[in-house]
Amino acid sequence: MSFADHIRRCNNYDPAGAVPLVAGDQRIGWLRRDNAAALARFTRVFAVAAERVDLLASGDADAVSAAVDEVVEALVVDGRVPKWRNETFDVMPRWGDQPIFRLDRGAVPFFGVRAYGVHLNGYRREDGLLSLWIGQRAPDKRVDPNKLDNLVAGGIGNGHGAAATLAKEADEEAAIPAGLIRRAVPVGAMTYRMETPIGIRDDVMFVYDLEVPDDFAPQNRDGEIVRFELMAMDAVLDRIRTTEDFKFNVNLVILDFALRHGLLRPDEPGYLDLANGLHRSLD
Amino acid sequence: MSFADHIRRCNNYDPAGAVPLVAGDQRIGWLRRDNAAALARFTRVFAVAAERVDLLASGDADAVSAAVDEVVEALVVDGRVPKWRNETFDVMPRWGDQPIFRLDRGAVPFFGVRAYGVHLNGYRREDGLLSLWIGQRAPDKRVDPNKLDNLVAGGIGNGHGAAATLAKEADEEAAIPAGLIRRAVPVGAMTYRMETPIGIRDDVMFVYDLEVPDDFAPQNRDGEIVRFELMAMDAVLDRIRTTEDFKFNVNLVILDFALRHGLLRPDEPGYLDLANGLHRSLD
Numbered sequence: 055m056s057f058a059d060h061i062r063r064c065n066n067y068d069p070a071g072a073v074p075l076v077a078g079d080q081r082i083g084w085l086r087r088d089n090a091a092a093l094a095r096f097t098r099v100f101a102v103a104a105e106r107v108d109l110l111a112s113g114d115a116d117a118v119s120a121a122v123d124e125v126v127e128a129l130v131v132d133g134r135v136p137k138w139r140n141e142t143f144d145v146m147p148r149w150g151d152q153p154i155f156r157l158d159r160g161a162v163p164f165f166g167v168r169a170y171g172v173h174l175n176g177y178r179r180e181d182g183l184l185s186l187w188i189g190q191r192a193p194d195k196r197v198d199p200n201k202l203d204n205l206v207a208g209g210i211g212n213g214h215g216a217a218a219t220l221a222k223e224a225d226e227e228a229a230i231p232a233g234l235i236r237r238a239v240p241v242g243a244m245t246y247r248m249e250t251p252i253g254i255r256d257d258v259m260f261v262y263d264l265e266v267p268d269d270f271a272p273q274n275r276d277g278e279i280v281r282f283e284l285m286a287m288d289a290v291l292d293r294i295r296t297t298e299d300f301k302f303n304v305n306l307v308i309l310d311f312a313l314r315h316g317l318l319r320p321d322e323p324g325y326l327d328l329a330n331g332l333h334r335s336l337d
Numbered sequence: 338m339s340f341a342d343h344i345r346r347c348n349n350y351d352p353a354g355a356v357p358l359v360a361g362d363q364r365i366g367w368l369r370r371d372n373a374a375a376l377a378r379f380t381r382v383f384a385v386a387a388e389r390v391d392l393l394a395s396g397d398a399d400a401v402s403a404a405v406d407e408v409v410e411a412l413v414v415d416g417r418v419p420k421w422r423n424e425t426f427d428v429m430p431r432w433g434d435q436p437i438f439r440l441d442r443g444a445v446p447f448f449g450v451r452a453y454g455v456h457l458n459g460y461r462r463e464d465g466l467l468s469l470w471i472g473q474r475a476p477d478k479r480v481d482p483n484k485l486d487n488l489v490a491g492g493i494g495n496g497h498g499a500a501a502t503l504a505k506e507a508d509e510e511a512a513i514p515a516g517l518i519r520r521a522v523p524v525g526a527m528t529y530r531m532e533t534p535i536g537i538r539d540d541v542m543f544v545y546d547l548e549v550p551d552d553f554a555p556q557n558r559d560g561e562i563v564r565f566e567l568m569a570m571d572a573v574l575d576r577i578r579t580t581e582d583f584k585f586n587v588n589l590v591i592l593d594f595a596l597r598h599g600l601l602r603p604d605e606p607g608y609l610d611l612a613n614g615l616h617r618s619l620d
Contacts, residue, residue: 149609172603216603239599243612260603314597316522320455320499320543326432326619329526333616336609 057295058324060305061331064246067254075165077109077154080147084166084247084254092134096125109154118155126161135161136196136252143169144212148336149258156212166254169209172220173307174238174262176205176228176272184287184315186308187272189227189279191301198301202293203279205264205272206230207304216240216260227279228272230264238264241314244306245334261307263314287317306332340578341607343588344614347529350537358448360392360437363430367449367530367537375417379408392437401438409444418444419479419535426452427495431619432541439495449537452492455503456590457521457545459488459511459555467570467598469591470555472510472562474584481584485576486562488547488555489513490587499523499543510562511555513547521547524597527589528617544590546597570600589615 073090075083085093085107094102099121101108111121119142129135139160144153145167162169176187187205191198208223210216220238224230241263248255272282285293291312294305310332312318318325356373358366368376368390377385382404384391394404402425412418422443427436428450445452459470470488474481491506493499503521507513524546531538555565568576574595577588593615595601601608 150606240596240601240603241599242596243603243609245613258609313523313525316524318523320523320526323433326526326541330528330616330619333613335618336613 056324057305057309057328058331060294060302060309061246061328064248064303064306065331065334066249067247067256068249071249072166072254073104073106075107075109075167077147082109082145082147082154082167084256085164086166086249086253089134089164089166089253092129092132093125096128099125111155115153115155119157122155122157126158126164129161129164134252135164141209142212143167143209153212159209159211163250163253163255166256168256168258170216170258170260171207171209172216172223172260172262173204173304174206174220174224174264175307175311176230176264176266177311178266178268178284184317185284186287186290186311187228187266188283188285188290189272189274190281190283192278192280195278201301201304202299203301203304204307205282207307210260220260220262226276227274228282229275230266230270230272234266234270235264238262242310244310244332245336246303246306247334248302257303259303259307261310263311287312287315291317339607340588340592340611341614343577343585343592344529344611347531347586347589348614348617349532350530350539351532354532355449355537356387356389358390358392358450360430365392365428365430365437365448365450367539368447369449369532369536372417372447372449372536375412375415376408379411382408394438398436398438402440405438405440409441412444412447417535418447424492425495426450426492436495442492442494446533446536446538449539451539451541453499453541453543454490454492455499455506455543455545456487456587457489457503457507457547458590458594459513459547459549460594461549461551461567467600468567469570469573469594470511470549471566471568471573472555472557473564473566475561475563478561484584484587485582486584486587487590488565490590493543503543503545509559510557511565512558513549513553513555517549517553518547521545525593527593527615528619529586529589530617531585540586542586542590544593546594570595570598574600 072084074081075085090107093100099111111118141159142156145157146153178185189203191203193199206224206227210219224235244259355367357364373390376383382394394401424442425439428440429436461468472486474486476482489507489510493502507518527542
């Protein structure tokens with residue numbers, strides 16, 4: 055692996071293999087062609103054509119959610135959607151828009167709707183050298199079990215904003231006190247689009263940096279992280295360069311951290327592909 | 338103007354109006370169709386077809402540069418290229434590649450070849466509040482005279498890297514001591530593609546942040562900046578939101594600074610379009 059390989063892996067989306075999912079005149083997802091075909095039998099909810107799928111269900115978000123839920127339930131029975139996560143994400147054409155419906159998290163990649171999450175770089179600076187608090191994911195996590203992770207990360211569930219999600223996850227995942235997490239600095243957003251066995255991940259990560267005091271040590275409360283380790287940035291970057299030890303998208307969050315903190319240099323080969331590759335166009 | 342308007346203005350490139358300039362099997366520029374047509378008479382140097390222009394001149398960078406220079410000289414006579422700038426940029430398919438030839442800076446947008454520059458945010462932090470050193474461009478600058486600018490900015494001339502260009506411009510434009518500019522932190526790169534009267538600007542800006550001490554005050558040496566002012570970030574952002582007082586691309590550099598330093602919030606409308614819009618795909 056090189057730095058660029060991690061970015062390529064998160065952006066292996068194949069446009070030729072997908073058709074747009076459209077609500078009214080707005081695209082709200084990307085359906086892999088076999089997933090689009092699997093929706094053809096739900097004629098009250100979706101209209102499946104060769105090059106697009108239209109959402110037919112109408113009404114307020116509750117009504118549309120109920121109609122789509124019935125379809126998702128059937129897809130779970132078919133084994134096309136792995137399981138209910140009992141957590142729903144808002145489906146909206148663009149960040150900040152009113153949601154058209156709510157979708158079970160497990161079905162999000164099936165429909166290729168955009169999902170939003172927060173990631174926190176918890177760092178310390180000693181004698182000018184940076185280190186990062188790194189977590190190890192529990193062995194029973196559905197995505198990337200046992201892999202290394204940011205200090206805090208989580209998806210933005212329906213009705214929640216980025217800041218509220220960060221505060222909640224910071225408490226559950228790392229027991230960061232409320233007074234400390236308030237000092238987290240929002241530092242931008244990253245985007246990627248990736249093929250998965252279920253469908254297409256079209257992800258946005260809102261990124262925060264938090265300088266933590268020397269006497270802070272994270273403690274997991276929700277069982278999703280089995281241990282935390284403070285790692286020197288040199289070691290972190292070496293490990294990203296040479297292994298797949300980190301969760302697939304966490305590599306990108308840490309590369310962005312390295313870029314913003316001057317740990318990579320514009321005159322090094324590949325710098326520009328990295329700086330640019332972390333931001334896929336929103337279309 | 339809104340924040341997003343500044344990004345749109347820098348990205349008003351119209352792909353339908355341009356054809357690729359190709360060297361061997363690599364695209365090295367985007368020619369507006371009328372510019373492509375104007376190259377048809379230089380049959381020893383360019384092959385102009387309906388949907389592409391091929392560079393025919395061959396040999397080492399010196400030989401190709403000499404052949405293209407003759408064409409540029411004729412374009413200056415025709416009034417299609419405004420004037421010789423007596424400063425050349427490397428033309429290369431990608432950053433870090435060997436240059437194929439050197440091109441007079443004045444002709445760069447005519448051929449739509451990618452140009453690289455450095456921009457420095459010189460900032461102070463007092464009681465948690467950020468302020469930026471802002472320059473005002475001289476009235477005789479060809480691009481955006483009298484407009485507000487970063488503390489330091491400049492194009493990367495042939496054979497120079499980003500770091501060397503920053504050090505040179507920091508000395509000439511703002512008399513920043515060598516010991517201070519060495520502390521500048523590279524924090525990423527931004528990209529945009531813009532229509533201009535001459536052709537297409539396909540620009541990359543390598544961005545640096547430098548926290549300057551309280552007793553530092555910039556002094557211009559090269560006549561390109563007429564005055565400097567330390568401005569509170571609140572006032573800078575207000576001015577960007579409501580005016581076109583800043584040089585067109587400097588708006589983007591400062592919006593990126595605001596994003597990275599937590600002055601904009603993910604839950605605000607438009608945040609994501611901003612965070613993403615500062616990074617146009619490199620194609």
